[in-house]
Amino acid sequence: MIAILPTLAEPQSFSLSEKLLFAALAMASVYSFWNLFGRILNKILQSKKDSSFRLFPITKRIWDFFWEVLCQAKVVRERPLPGLAHAFVFWAFCAFALVTLNHCAVAFGIGFLNPAGEFARLYFYVAAAFAFACAAGILGLFVRRFLVRPKWLGEQLSYQSGVIALLIFVLMATYLAAFFVTDAGPDARILWWVHTLTLLTFLPLIPHTKHLHLVLSPATVFLSRGGFAQIPPLAGDEDFGLVAGADLTQLVSLQAYYCVECGRCTEHCPAANTGKLLNPKEIILGVRAYLNNLGPASDQPLLGKYNSQEAVFQCTTCGACEFQCPVGIEHVPILVGLRRGAVNTGAWEDEHGGKLFLALERGSNALGLSPAERDKFIEKQALPIFDGTQEYCLWLGCMGGYDPKGREIVTAFARVMKFLGTSYGVLRKEKCTGDPVRRLGNDLLFQQLAEANLETLAQNKVKKIVTICPHCVRTIQEDWKEYGAPPQVEHHSEFMARYVDKLPKQPSEEKVVFHDPCYLGRYRNVYDEPRKVAALAGDLVEAPRNKERSFCCGAGGGLAFLGEEDGERVSHKRAAELVATGAQTIAAACPFCNTMFRDALAATGESAPQLLDIAQLTARGLPE
Amino acid sequence: MKIIVAIKQVPERDAQVRINAAGKWIEEVDLQYALNESDAYALEEALQLKEKHGGEVTVVSAGPERVGQTIREALAKGADRAIYVASNDLGSRDALGVARLLAAAIQPENPDLILTGLQSEDLGLGQTGVILAEVLGLPHASLILHVEKTETGLTVKRELEEGWFQTIELPTPAVLTIQSGGNKLRYATLMGIKRAKIKEVRQVTASDLGVDVPPVVLMEGVTMPHKQKSTQMLGGSPKEAAAALVEKLKFEVRVL
Known part of the structure; x- marks a missing residue:
């Protein structure tokens, strides 16, 4: 069967000048790649060591690597269509590793995959299937970025991404086209050269663009700090948090460089969604710009030119950004780190914040x-x-x-x-x-x-x-x-x-919508338990954003105590979503959510649903 | 500007006080202590003057060993150094005795300005600062909300009754007792605490200072306030009850 299908055509011999030209171009490409990539790597390695980082237990790291990198689970789950398109591109790149090595080796007559051999033919077909999916995927991503233009990708069109997409498409197209020509003709040679030149152009572009994540993110998913929104302990007497470049740790620098600028963090951020200054993606890119311009040894403050103090203090620490990030950037420790730098040195002055601190310095609550x-x-x-x-x-x-x-x-x-x-x-x-x-x-x-x-x-x-x-x-x-x-x-x-079996089920057809508190859901992974309890009181309905994607009430991160917010209130936006489910009752499971929604519902008017904690809902069914 | 701030450590405002066995003071075991509130404002005013005009802020505090914690807090907030007057019998001294102790510790420093809180949250005498000025032979003003340095001395804003204020001028050196609320207090920071560890705290005792005067005022005893509730029901129609309430608020409670 295989024998009657065409196989991959490749040029049979290369002249000396062709060989020399290819060697020179390849060296220039690799040099150009390393020139910038080496500098970036240096900045990361020169950053402060993460003293609390522990490689073990390693099994979770291996699992995360398998699930999130190799299977692309998070990329696909949280944005199914573009996620799948991305996964095809990624899988094609994996499959192409061997193809590309062989492609280069062919120039020197040492190709190790013989297109006539059984294994190589089969492998080339598999790679072709991936190449087809990849070409379709990259085309889809191109259409999304340049025609659909979701606002999370940023207001400015990234032409770099367009060039990269074109290069990837050409790589795949030239590979696939080689199945339809013969070894002997000039077509095979032309295709080989176009493929090669595209490849050699692509390589040095990687460190210049967000496509740096191709090289870095597999490593960083593996090297995550572990845990969710984990705030690392301060190391020693001179550590006050992220004050200046010298405080950036290797993990923070690594994360700053491998951001893919996909904007999922911003898409889910309650502050960014209610017209505030904070944009978690820009915070990470601000750190990157700082590292590019000043480096990891600088004593220039991190907050100021590259990141705004005001924005940093608008974070509710809801963790939606960190949860969504497909490359494992830990936004919460970075945002809290920047706050630590400002508060531990006394640089943050805020009337409400100062009041809260003094209340707790002198009192108990x-x-x-x-x-x-x-x-x-x-x-x-x-x-x-x-x-x-x-x-x-x-x-x-x-x-x-x-x-x-x-x-x-x-x-x-x-x-x-x-x-x-x-x-x-x-x-x-x-x-x-x-x-x-x-x-x-x-x-x-x-x-x-x-x-x-x-x-x-x-x-x-x-x-x-x-x-x-x-x-x-x-x-x-x-x-x-x-x-x-x-x-x-x-x-x-x-x-x-x-004890849900021992608690009375209330004979009621009341529609109840449960709001997942950030600190119970994303922070503690508890989603089913409160639902089981809330279901005692009526029929559960879900808000459009629920469980891992629940939208914050606006109170976290100390913001409940910082007074009026800029722009639309986060609590109003979330309350409106909950009201829109048509439920008669909103079930909360956090006293902060409760107090935020109480105010927000009071503003919506007479027909607002009742707001009760799951404990109150349960107590309602108890005998007097 | 060389500024001295006299501060006092008092039981935390939230503390649940009990009277001790002798019935002459509160039981100190298990109590949490904090910096006296108006002293915190005095320190804040001193730090702001230093930030504006340069100079040095020194805190002075008398009391048993536990006072060290409050001194460190003041150093953490930005005071440059401290004088600690070690004294385990502060309770048996009257305001005059304490003022003499503080005066003896302050005198050799030759400060331009001495600030202290208006009164303490525990005894509430409101005398120590004023007597301190007398002992040192310096001009003084009390109930001060704001201090400004001028060419020749100071311009200060005093609080009077019913929302009235008075602006007066003083030469330096002078003693001012500071009223709470004139400034926004700064919060203690981790960096401040770490830096405070290397700041100088000079310890002196009453005998070093050569102050040993018997008290002229003796504490006879302390008692808990008596709780009493006197609820009055205002009868009649809502209109009559409201009128009666306004009457009482105006003339009995005098809040209207």
Whole structure:
């Protein structure tokens, strides 16, 4: 069968001058590639070492490499059509590695794939299939970029991308055309030369354009910091976060260089979507521009010419950018790193931020209220005090202890625990976990709060914590680790989901839409548990953006305390989406989301759906 | 400009105070301490003057060892150095005794300006700063919200009652007691704390300073405030009740 099909034509012999010309051009191309790529590599290697980086456990890295690089899983999943087009281009490049090596070797008469041989013929056919898919894919991507023009790719058309697309198309076309000519004719030689020249033009263009990701991103997916939105510990007495170039670590520099400028981060960013200055893609490119112009040893501030302080402090740390990034850029640690640099050195001046810091320097909670208020609430609700005999410590958090709506959630959850017969108690004294100051970059205050709380918990011999606030959960479990071993902690959705069979199902046809809080979903990977609980109260419907793609309420990253935002309010945009589902009830699972939506719904008018925490929804079905 | 700021460490505002066994002071075990609020504003004013005119800011504080933490906080916020007057019997000294201690520590420094908070959050006497000025023989002004340096001395803004202010001029050196709220306080930073570690804290004792005067005012005892609720129900129609409420707010509570 194979024998009757044409095979790949290749020129049979090359003259000496052809050989010399090819060798000279190849050397020039490689030299030109290395000239710039070597400089970039140097900048990355000269950056500060990531002292907290650990290569092990390596199995997860290998899996991520297989799944995200080789299978292109994230690229395809989050943007199916362009993702698939990209995957075809990528797979074709992989398949072409051998083809291209052979193609070059042919010039010197040392080709190792014999077009007449069985293996080579089969391989060339497979490569041809990929080449066809690649040509179609790159054509599709070209149409998308230059005709459809999604705004996430930036306002300016990237002509470089057009040139690269053309080169890739020519590479594939010349390869495929070689199946339709014979070895002997001049056509084979022309095709060979066109293919070769295209290849040699393509190579030096790589480090000049975002196509640098071809070389770098496989390495970086493998070398990610691990974990999601993980804030690395400061290293030593002179580390205050990302202040100047000298503070950029190798991972940050690497990430800055391998950004593919696809704009997925910006497409999903709540700040960028509500008319704010922040554009996560531009933050990464700002770091790249800094490295290009000043290098990794510079003492020029990172915030100023290349990135704006204002933009950096508009981030809600919702992590949508980091989750979406197909090449594993860790935006949150970079944004928080830049904030740390500004706050730890006192360069950030903000009326609301300063107030929050002073409230927590002198007091115990982010709301700046007297702890007597918390005592009164505990007394009024007759919440049991934790004395070491109960199973759970019910952590109130600032919202649960001081905010009227947060208190309603705590009260409802306490009823659920009582109904289930779970023993619990609350602490007499509790300080803010430090979530808002951690995300705003105030390491001094965060350390003080974490240490004070760890001490209180140790004194009280707390083994298990349950709380209504996903921010508390995250901060206790992940961020406190720097200062001690925190007790086991879980969110009330996880707790209630375990007992969902014992909790009453309400006979109701009420449509309920669940909003995924960022710190429960993307940060903790908990999606099904709160849904199971919310489903007790009615029929679940989904918002268009849900689970991993949930859109922030606008409160995270300390922004709940920073006063009025510029542009459209993030909470209004999200609330409108939730209202549009037609649900009678919005189920929340975070007291911050709750307070943001309460204000946003009040602005939408009379017909607004009711807003309840999943604990309140559950408590509604309990016998009086 | 050489500025001295006298600061005091007081129980944290949120602290739950109990009276000690002797009934003469509060139980200090388990208490958290912080920088007295108006002293924080005095420090802020000093730091802003230094930033504008150059010079040096030195903090001075008296008390037991725990005061060291508050001194470091002041150094972290930007003070250049500190004088720590070690004294375990501060509680048995009256305002005059404390002022004499501070004066003896400050005198050899020859400052251009001495700032301190209007009053402390624990004792609330409001006297120490004023007596300090007397002991040092310097002019003083109290309830100051803002200080400006002039060719010849200072122009300061004083707070009076009911939203009135007074602007007065003083020669230097002078002592000013600062009212809370005149500035925005800066937050403590990690860099500040790290830098504070290498700043000088000179320790002196009462006997080094040669100050040993018996108190003229003695603390007889402290008591918790008595809680009392007196709820008055205003009857009649809503209109009559509202009128009665306005009457009471105007003439009894005097908030309108």
